[in-house]
Amino acid sequence: MYTYQVYPPPQGTLLPAQQRRQQNPMRASHYFMPTLREAPAEAELPSHRLLLRGGFIRKLAAGVYTYLPLGWRVIRKIEQIVREESDRIGGIELFMPALVPQELLDETGRSGLDILFRLKDRHQRPFTLGFTHEEVITDIIRHAVSSYRQMPLLLYQIQTKFRDEPRPRGGVIRAREFIMYDGYSFDADADALETMYQKLREAYIRMFQRMGLPTLIVDAEAGAIGGGSNEEFMIIASGGEDRVLQCDKSGYAANAERCELPDPKLTPPPIEGVPPAEKVATPNARTVEEVCAFLNTTPDRLVKTLLMRVDGKPVAALVRGDRELNPYKLMHALHGESVEMLDAETIQRLTGAPVGFAGPVGLPADLPLYADYELRGLQDFITGANEADAHLIHVCWGRDFPEPIWADLRVAQAGDPSPRHPEGILQEVRGIEVGHIFQLGTKYSQAMGALFTDAEGNQHPIIMGCYGLGVSRCMAAVVEAHHDEDGIRFPITVAPFEVILILVNPEDASQRAAAEQLYESLQAHGVEVLYDDRDERSGVKFKDADLIGIPIQVVVGRAVQDGQVEVRLRTDKTPDKLPLETAAAQIAERVRAMKAAYQPK
Ligand code: ATP
Ligand code: MG
Numbered sequence: 001m002y003t004y005q006v007y008p009p010p011q012g013t014l015l016p017a018q019q020r021r022q023q024n025p026m027r028a029s030h031y032f033m034p035t036l037r038e039a040p041a042e043a044e045l046p047s048h049r050l051l052l053r054g055g056f057i058r059k060l061a062a063g064v065y066t067y068l069p070l071g072w073r074v075i076r077k078i079e080q081i082v083r084e085e086s087d088r089i090g091g092i093e094l095f096m097p098a099l100v101p102q103e104l105l106d107e108t109g110r111s112g113l114d115i116l117f118r119l120k121d122r123h124q125r126p127f128t129l130g131f132t133h134e135e136v137i138t139d140i141i142r143h144a145v146s147s148y149r150q151m152p153l154l155l156y157q158i159q160t161k162f163r164d165e166p167r168p169r170g171g172v173i174r175a176r177e178f179i180m181y182d183g184y185s186f187d188a189d190a191d192a193l194e195t196m197y198q199k200l201r202e203a204y205i206r207m208f209q210r211m212g213l214p215t216l217i218v219d220a221e222a223g224a225i226g227g228g229s230n231e232e233f234m235i236i237a238s239g240g241e242d243r244v245l246q247c248d249k250s251g252y253a254a255n256a257e258r259c260e261l262p263d264p265k266l267t268p269p270p271i272e273g274v275p276p277a278e279k280v281a282t283p284n285a286r287t288v289e290e291v292c293a294f295l296n297t298t299p300d301r302l303v304k305t306l307l308m309r310v311d312g313k314p315v316a317a318l319v320r321g322d323r324e325l326n327p328y329k330l331m332h333a334l335h336g337e338s339v340e341m342l343d344a345e346t347i348q349r350l351t352g353a354p355v356g357f358a359g360p361v362g363l364p365a366d367l368p369l370y371a372d373y374e375l376r377g378l379q380d381f382i383t384g385a386n387e388a389d390a391h392l393i394h395v396c397w398g399r400d401f402p403e404p405i406w407a408d409l410r411v412a413q414a415g416d417p418s419p420r421h422p423e424g425i426l427q428e429v430r431g432i433e434v435g436h437i438f439q440l441g442t443k444y445s446q447a448m449g450a451l452f453t454d455a456e457g458n459q460h461p462i463i464m465g466c467y468g469l470g471v472s473r474c475m476a477a478v479v480e481a482h483h484d485e486d487g488i489r490f491p492i493t494v495a496p497f498e499v500i501l502i503l504v505n506p507e508d509a510s511q512r513a514a515a516e517q518l519y520e521s522l523q524a525h526g527v528e529v530l531y532d533d534r535d536e537r538s539g540v541k542f543k544d545a546d547l548i549g550i551p552i553q554v555v556v557g558r559a560v561q562d563g564q565v566e567v568r569l570r571t572d573k574t575p576d577k578l579p580l581e582t583a584a585a586q587i588a589e590r591v592r593a594m595k596a597a598y599q600p601k
Helices: 016-023 046-053 069-088 102-106 134-144 190-211 288-295 327-333 344-351 373-377 443-448 471-481 509-524 538-548 558-562 580-596
Strands: 057-061 064-067 099-101 118-120 126-129 153-162 177-187 215-219 230-236 242-247 253-255 278-281 303-310 313-320 339-341 369-372 381-384 390-395 405-407 426-441 451-453 459-461 463-470 499-503 529-532 552-556 564-569 572-579
Touching: 046 057, 046 471, 064 069, 069 153, 069 177, 069 190, 069 471, 099 102, 102 126, 102 134, 134 177, 134 443, 134 463, 177 190, 177 471, 190 215, 190 230, 190 426, 190 463, 215 242, 215 426, 230 242, 230 471, 288 390, 303 327, 303 344, 303 381, 313 373, 327 339, 327 405, 369 373, 373 405, 426 443, 426 471, 443 463, 463 471, 499 509, 499 538, 509 529, 509 552, 509 558, 509 580, 529 538, 552 580, 558 564, 564 580, 572 580
Parallel strands: 215 253, 313 369, 369 405, 499 529, 499 552
Antiparallel strands: 057 064, 099 126, 118 126, 153 177, 177 463, 215 230, 230 426, 242 253, 242 426, 278 390, 303 313, 303 339, 381 390, 426 463, 451 459, 552 564, 564 572
16 A cells, blocks of 8 residues: 555645644754764764764665755755856756666676676666766767767766765765766867866866865876876865875875876996895795794885786786885786786796795796886895795895886885975875766777767767766765864855754743744845754753754844844854844845855855
8 A cells, every 4th residue: 555645635734744844944843853962883983973963864774874854955055066066067967867777887897896786677687776877878878979069068967876885984975875976078089078177177176165175186096997187076084085195395196096106216236245045934924024023124125026917917016015016006007907916826826836925036937027116226135935935035136037127016105205396295194085077088988889970070989078076975074074072063055054043941932032033034034044942951952053063053042131132153152242123134144245255256
């Protein structure tokens, strides 16, 4: 049975709850804002705790959240900002299905991704839940766009995405069901894509400014897709998952996955006098620390040998013992499109030893050997011996094994030299990625046959860009950037309400009358006001007001006797007294001025 009520109700007979709500749209006494005294222990990030406690979100399952009414109002404001700024640069909104036939992802080789939620319809046909929509939009475009005259084109949607994240975290920061803005651009040549990309970049800067989110734009790793420019918008937060490196002398900033390092052009130390390489037993010592402890040396005298597979072919990579290999750098050095660790079996076959004992001496001659730039300045080092429980000491490249191909291979870290300024040093901060803009090129159009005809009648794959922004993640990012020990401090542009009107003593007739009147006139002035008329102690109301973070607090209390109300900001509690008669107009003016401060020039 789907319905058990007569609907609509006969004219004039509203159910009691409906009636209440119609009369009292934004009275806290009838609103739905279930706050919590305490957030669950699992909530580590301030934004997660505050959004739970303030009654903005509620968890249904790991990484699956309801947006409660307050949270939903924030989401809708963020959406609206994103929509307006996209429309401003000529974007056109559409809405694609969340149900995506698996065969569409087969066309680009993405149907096997771990991140996908999968399901079958009643005929056993496989579907996925949309995790991003490149394939869906490209399918539309290949049937609808055939001429250069139909471009440039920018289509976007704001929609729920599904990703079976291995580690959902931080509430809506990394959820398994989340709201994303995703835009896709279609152009006929690389210059047009560049122009489009710059427009999106500008639009993103404006979006985040309007949300009150201070972002840092960083170079990002394109991974397998390659293509042109590719940048992420980060907010700096100590609880962020992304490591960001920033040059202290130039504007360069990059995700650690991407961050380049300059070639230090080191001079190789002389090898005359270095004793011949010698095998030493290192029983049970596998890790760098264990080997160092055993041989009484330091990790910078060790060279790690990592066996990887790039585009299906094995390759060996050397980095210093105290460094990490950046697999993407290795992939780029080989102009490859995919990279992974070699499996244990292949490692055993290539080195003759179990995993953990590989070394560069005696590897198959046809196995490409790459080494990080830094190792050019190192000789007489320690490596694995391609034999269980053994290492080689006094190893020299160019003597004991052929000179490798030098490349930038290691993960950058704080203190490393900047790739963009001769005296620059990289600093590390933590970031939360709120947006990502990406020149895709022809990866999807080529795979899916989305072609257009140019002015001369020749066919080419369409040149694409894609632009993602985490709408629901932004709500958390805003809280991460704007809070104190008492609660959230929303920028007025994304606050659930602009003003909270606090009636201190509901029993007091003059206070109540003044508050009711102010509530009406604020609404008449177009102010979004939440009226806390609850029958609660004033202390509770003040605490809740601070917790939910509405930027302007209007207090109707004892001062009413002198015809006054108190106005204060969530960020600056110094009260300002306003005469009751003009309060609504003055507050409305203040709201306008505060909003204008977020408006880009
Ligand atoms: P991440 O590296 O954080 O997993 P991603 O690079 O895979 O994200 P994109 O495909 O670039 O994400 O998605 C565009 C935007 O969507 C991101 O910049 C981020 O703001 C948001 N987003 C991505 N994954 C999630 C998630 N699991 N929960 C909430 N927002 C997300
Ligand atoms: Mg991304």
